[in-house]
Amino acid sequence: MTNASPLERGSTKITISRNIHRGVSLSTQKDTPLTPLKRGSETLYHFPTMSLHWETERLIMRPFEVKDAPLMIELNSDPDVVRYVDGDGYDTVEKVERFIRDYGQYDEYKMGRLSMFLKETGEYIGWSGLKYRPESDTVDVGYRLMKKHWGKGYATESARASLDYGFKTLGLNKIIAMAMMENTASINVFKKLGMRYTHNSECDNHPAVVYEITKEEWK
Ligand SMILES: CC(C)(COP(=O)(O)OP(=O)(O)OC[C@H]1O[C@@H](n2cnc3c(N)ncnc32)[C@H](O)[C@@H]1OP(=O)(O)O)[C@@H](O)C(=O)NCCC(=O)NCCS
Numbered sequence: 001m002t003n004a005s006p007l008e009r010g011s012t013k014i015t016i017s018r019n020i021h022r023g024v025s026l027s028t029q030k031d032t033p034l035t036p037l038k039r040g041s042e043t044l045y046h047f048p049t050m051s052l053h054w055e056t057e058r059l060i061m062r063p064f065e066v067k068d069a070p071l072m073i074e075l076n077s078d079p080d081v082v083r084y085v086d087g088d089g090y091d092t093v094e095k096v097e098r099f100i101r102d103y104g105q106y107d108e109y110k111m112g113r114l115s116m117f118l119k120e121t122g123e124y125i126g127w128s129g130l131k132y133r134p135e136s137d138t139v140d141v142g143y144r145l146m147k148k149h150w151g152k153g154y155a156t157e158s159a160r161a162s163l164d165y166g167f168k169t170l171g172l173n174k175i176i177a178m179a180m181m182e183n184t185a186s187i188n189v190f191k192k193l194g195m196r197y198t199h200n201s202e203c204d205n206h207p208a209v210v211y212e213i214t215k216e217e218w219k
Contacts (some may be wrong), residue, residue, distance in 0.1 A: 050110045050169055056161050059154065061114040061128065063106050068115050069096040071124045080147055084183035086204045105131060110170060113142065116158055125149040128158035130166050130175065139166060140176050143189070155189045163193060167215045176212045178203055187211075194218070 054061040064072075073096055076082055090096045105112030111130040118125060126145035133140065141162045143155045166172045177195055179186040180203050187209065195211035202208055 052106055052110075052112065052114060054114070054161050054165070055119070056157050058119055059125075059158055059161075060117045060119055060122075061158060061161065062117075063112065064100045064103055064115055064127070066097050066100050068124070069093045069100060071115075072096050072127070075126055075144060075146055078147055081144060084180040084186070085144065108132075111139065111166065114158075116145075116154070125154060128155065128162065130162050138176050139172055139174075140178060141166075141193075142177070143186075150185065155186075156192050159189060159193055163213065163218055167218045172215065174212055174214050176210055178208050178210050180204075181207045181209055 052061075052063050070093060073091065073093060076088070076090060090099055103112065109132040111132060113127045113129040113131060115127050116125050117123060124146075126143065126149065128143035128145075129141070131140050131142060132138075141159050143158060145154060163175055166175050176198075177186075177190045177193075178201060179190070181200075190211040193213065194217060195213045196217075198210050198212050200207060201210050
């Protein structure tokens with residue numbers, strides 16, 4: 001296990017770091033109260049100052065709420081939106097509500113996909129955010145937007161907020177992104193974020209590409 005190296009923020013050196021899982025380490029300020037959080041026999045840590053309610057230039061991002069279920073179903077019901085993504089089978093309000101209630105990323109890893117709304121009108125436009133994948137011990141950035149909101153830079157804007165949070169607040173060392181090879185729009189977003197192609201992989205038995213960016217590259 002590696003500890004996150006101390007970060008400089010103004011004149012404050014951030015020195016406390018705790019691993020929540022192999023390779024994924026969190027840093028927080030020295031005087032931040034840590035409330036231990038248990039998962040099985042593993043002790044995790046709760047960071048009350050890590051808010052997942054974000055505001056970007058044009059967007060409001062916040063954790064999924066049960067009332068978002070019909071909006072998420074509407075998002076997934078557009079064949080163009082799900083063309084290059086895993087068929088997740090969340091096609092009824094009941095299933096999506098259960099998914100939202102059981103969504104463990106926020107509590108367990110202090111990250112997660114977030115619902116997104118336009119600041120100006122309050123309209124729901126989709127979701128975006130980080131996801132910790134225990135099976136590969138990686139954190140990825142991902143997004144899914146309603147078609148009428150494509151091409152306006154919202155995926156890039158929201159993903160920038162995610163990378164900033166991941167590196168500067170959580171103290172992650174690396175964030176990856178994966179897309180099916182034909183998903184040019186998504187791959188363009190990776191490039192606009194300054195991510196580097198690393199290798200080919202598979203997504204749902206479909207050829208995919210993996211990109212990554214490190215904390216040093218994001219600075
Ligand atoms: C991928 C997706 C999130 C992109 O959202 P977006 O808000 O339109 O993205 P942005 O506007 O920030 O950037 C997209 C870039 O790709 C370009 N682009 C969009 N569609 C394209 C296409 N079919 N071919 C080539 N370039 C394309 C845009 O012009 C833009 O680049 P630019 O700023 O240099 O002009 C959106 O298309 C989507 O939700 N798709 C369905 C779900 C999905 O595939 N999610 C990603 C899974 S890996």
